[in-house]
Amino acid sequence: xxxxxxxxxxxxxxxxxxxxxxxxxxxxxxxxxxxxxxxxxxxxxxxxxxxxxxxxxxxxxxxxxxxxxxxxxxxxxxxxxxxxxxxxxxxxxxxxxxxxxxxxxxxxxxxxxxxxxxxxxxxxxxxxxxxxxxxxxxxxxxxxxxxxxxxxxxxxxxxxxxxxxxxxxxxxxxxxx
Amino acid sequence: xxxxxxxxxxxxxxxxxxxxxxxxxxxxxxxxxxxxxxxxxxxxxxxxxxxxxxxxxxxxxxxxxxxxxxxxxxxxxxxxxxxxxxxxxxxxxxxxxxxxxxxxxxxxxxxxxxxxxxxxxxxxxxxxxxxxxxxxxxxxxxxxxxxxxxxxxxxxxxxxxxxxxxxxxxxxxxxxxxxxxxxxxxxxxxxxxxxxxxxxxxxxxxxxxxxxxxxxxxxxxxxxxxxxxxxxxxxxxxxxxxxxxxxxxxxxxxxxxxxxx
Numbered sequence: 001x002x003x004x005x006x007x008x009x010x011x012x013x014x015x016x017x018x019x020x021x022x023x024x025x026x027x028x029x030x031x032x033x034x035x036x037x038x039x040x041x042x043x044x045x046x047x048x049x050x051x052x053x054x055x056x057x058x059x060x061x062x063x064x065x066x067x068x069x070x071x072x073x074x075x076x077x078x079x080x081x082x083x084x085x086x087x088x089x090x091x092x093x094x095x096x097x098x099x100x101x102x103x104x105x106x107x108x109x110x111x112x113x114x115x116x117x118x119x120x121x122x123x124x125x126x127x128x129x130x131x132x133x134x135x136x137x138x139x140x141x142x143x144x145x146x147x148x149x150x151x152x153x154x155x156x157x158x159x160x161x162x163x164x165x166x167x168x169x170x171x172x173x174x175x176x177x
Numbered sequence: 178x179x180x181x182x183x184x185x186x187x188x189x190x191x192x193x194x195x196x197x198x199x200x201x202x203x204x205x206x207x208x209x210x211x212x213x214x215x216x217x218x219x220x221x222x223x224x225x226x227x228x229x230x231x232x233x234x235x236x237x238x239x240x241x242x243x244x245x246x247x248x249x250x251x252x253x254x255x256x257x258x259x260x261x262x263x264x265x266x267x268x269x270x271x272x273x274x275x276x277x278x279x280x281x282x283x284x285x286x287x288x289x290x291x292x293x294x295x296x297x298x299x300x301x302x303x304x305x306x307x308x309x310x311x312x313x314x315x316x317x318x319x320x321x322x323x324x325x326x327x328x329x330x331x332x333x334x335x336x337x338x339x340x341x342x343x344x345x346x347x348x349x350x351x352x353x354x355x356x357x358x359x360x361x362x363x364x365x366x367x368x369x370x371x372x373x374x375x376x377x378x379x380x381x382x383x384x385x386x387x388x389x390x391x392x393x394x395x396x397x398x399x400x401x402x403x404x405x406x407x408x409x410x411x412x413x414x415x416x417x418x419x420x421x422x423x424x425x426x427x428x429x430x431x432x433x434x435x436x437x438x
Contacts, residue, residue, distance in 0.1 A: 047249055047267075056244045061427050064273045067316070068246075071266035078260060108426065116315035120262060 003077055005122040009085030010034070013096035013124035014177065015165055017158045018134060019144020025130045025177055026092040037090030038080065042099075042145045045075035052141050052148070059152045062107030069100050069145065070117050077121060095145055097121055098129075098174065102164040103149055106157060127174035129165040134158045204234075204284040206321075207405065208295035211329030212372050213350060214339035215390040216397070220329065221293045223398045224405075228289055236283040238275055240294035246271040257348050261306040261355060268299055269316045276321060281424050295323055297379050305371035306355045321420035325408060327401060328385035330377075333370040335391055340365065 014029055016022055019042070026039040043049055047068055051060070060068065076093065084091040097118055104114040138158065141151035150157045168174045207224070209217040221237070228235045241247055250267050253259045259267065283290050296317055303313050314320065331339075340346055341362060348354065351361040352368025380387055386404055388397050 045263075050249050050252070051245060054245065054248065058243075058245045058274075058278060060245060060270070060274060061277050063423075063427065064246075064270050064277070067266050067270040067273060071263050071270065074260070074262050074266065113315065113318060116312065117266075119312060 003082065003120050003122060006082060006085040008088040010037075010090040010126075011081060011085060011122065011124045012090065012092045013098065013127045013174075014092050014094040014129065015098045015102070015127070015161075015174065016095060016130045016144065017146050017161045017165070018130075018132075019139055019147055020135075021130045021132065022094045022144060026094045029092050029128060029177060030090060034090045037092065038084045040076045040080040040084075040091055040093045042095055043072055043142075044080060045072045047072050047075075048145075048148050049142050062103070062109060062149075062153075065149060065152065066100060066104055066107075066109060066114065066117060069103070070120075073097075073100070073118070073121060093124065096124060096127075098127065098165070098168060099145055099161070102161050103145070103157075105164060106149075106160045107153075127168075128177045129169060129174050131162075131165070131169070131176040134162070202287050204286065204288040204290055205325065206280065206284060206290045206292060206295075206323040208292040208297070208323040208326045209329070210294060210297045210326055210376070210385065211390060212301075212331060212333075212336045212369055212376065213346075214336035214369075215329035215331040216339075216394065217327070217329045217390070218293055219394060220327070220388070220397055220401060221291055223394075224401055225291050227398075227402060228291070234286075234288045236279070236288045236290050238279055238290060238292050240298055241268060241271050243271045243274045243278070245274055254347075254349055257354070259354075261303065261308055264306070264349070264354075265299065265303045265308055265313065265316060268303075272296065272299065272317065276420075277424055277428055281321070281421070292323065295326070296320065297326065297328075297376070297383070297385075300379055301372050301375040304375045305352070305368065319420040319423045321417055322383075325405065326383065326385040327404075328376065328380045328387050329390035329397075330380075330387050331373075331390040333366060333373055336369050336373070337362070337366050 010033070012029060012033070014026055016025060022041055023039065030037045030039070081091050081093055100118055101114055105111070138150055138156050139147040141148045146158055146161050165174065169176060209221045211217045225235050225237055241250055246267065250271060253267070280290050280292070299317065300310065300313055304310050346361045346365040348361070351365040353361060353364045356364040356367050358364035358367065379385070388400060390397070
């Protein structure tokens with residue numbers, strides 16, 4: 001089930017609580033590593049963008065959101081992450097697996113189910129998070145995954161995501177950028 | 178956050194107790210399963226009309242039909258751009274959305290839900306595409322089992338002939354994404370054989386009611402009526418409790434926050 005992972009290249013995961021941080025933080029991370037590499041961003045498949053554009057009044061449940069996040073992540077692995085690793089490049093996946101797990105935990109989904117859903121995704125070589133004070137105003141639904149989930153659940157989930165990443169960092173599972 | 182979880186759990190428990198109390202008054206979920214060209218849609222329509230004529234309130238749900246996710250899948254199918262895993266995850270999302278938004282609410286309201294394809298379509302097709310059944314069962318969990326599954330058994334040859342008589346099989350329908358065969362008819366022939374093999378295995382594991390889909394249409398319909406009447410009343414099955422609780426826990430919480438309101 002797991003995807004073939006190239007032995008070359010370096011996969012770095014970067015989890016954020018605000019979409020606007022994605023590209024600048026990923027660039028900074030690349031600069032601090034090899035100096036060149038690629039970025040794989042949330043919703044490269046545009047599933048969430050298209051769904052947000054439908055304006056049909058129905059909203060997905062947390063479980064449905066996780067399945068869609070997994071579909072988008074598979075797309076990113078296939079088209080962006082694995083090809084770049086094959087070329088020996090450094091790739092920053094922003095966000096990556098922990099963001100999916102964080103949302104699942106916040107929504108009360110079983111950890112076992114989340115592990116199975118994301119079984120296909122290889123572990124990152126190193127994991128980072130952006131630890132910055134959130135801006136006052138929550139971004140629009142298409143700004144990032146946290147914003148999308150916040151919009152669907154009609155509450156600002158940034159503090160909950162931040163608390164989840166704080167806990168990961170305390171346990172040594174990621175480092176602050 | 179703890180307070181919200183507790184409230185949601187209590188609410189889930191209350192709803193489950195309420196569902197149990199309803200007992201025989203709940204609606205039944207009747208799934209029509211089988212490969213393309215097995216005639217299940219014809220039988221589903223006949224059955225639905227008959228049920229309505231008998232005075233039942235009936236809801237139909239079709240495979241890959243949610244307003245929210247169907248357009249996303251359709252666009253990607255048209256571009257032939259999805260892998261078997263993305264195909265699986267997107268259909269699972271569509272299924273979950275319909276289960277939560279259409280099927281379970283209708284059952285709780287006491288409606289009969291007639292499903293033109295259900296979970297087993299995904300299991301058969303995705304397993305035929307080479308995905309592990311174990312992973313598929315996890316993706317679709319918590320599983321909600323129908324009360325009755327009518328499986329329309331047909332040979333790969335008959336399925337192929339019936340499809341070819343009306344149209345050219347579509348790219349994913351013909352399994353061209355996994356067979357890599359240019360000719361859609363030949364690809365369909367090979368792919369549907371795998372799908373039917375998977376269905377046959379599922380029909381044994383999950384005790385489907387097998388209907389000979391090569392028998393005359395009206396004979397099949399009369400048999401379905403008879404089998405339905407024999408199994409009309411039954412309590413809410415214990416094996417569905419996890420799915421019902423999950424739904425009751427998640428959706429009220431989501432509704433509190435605006436989902437589905």
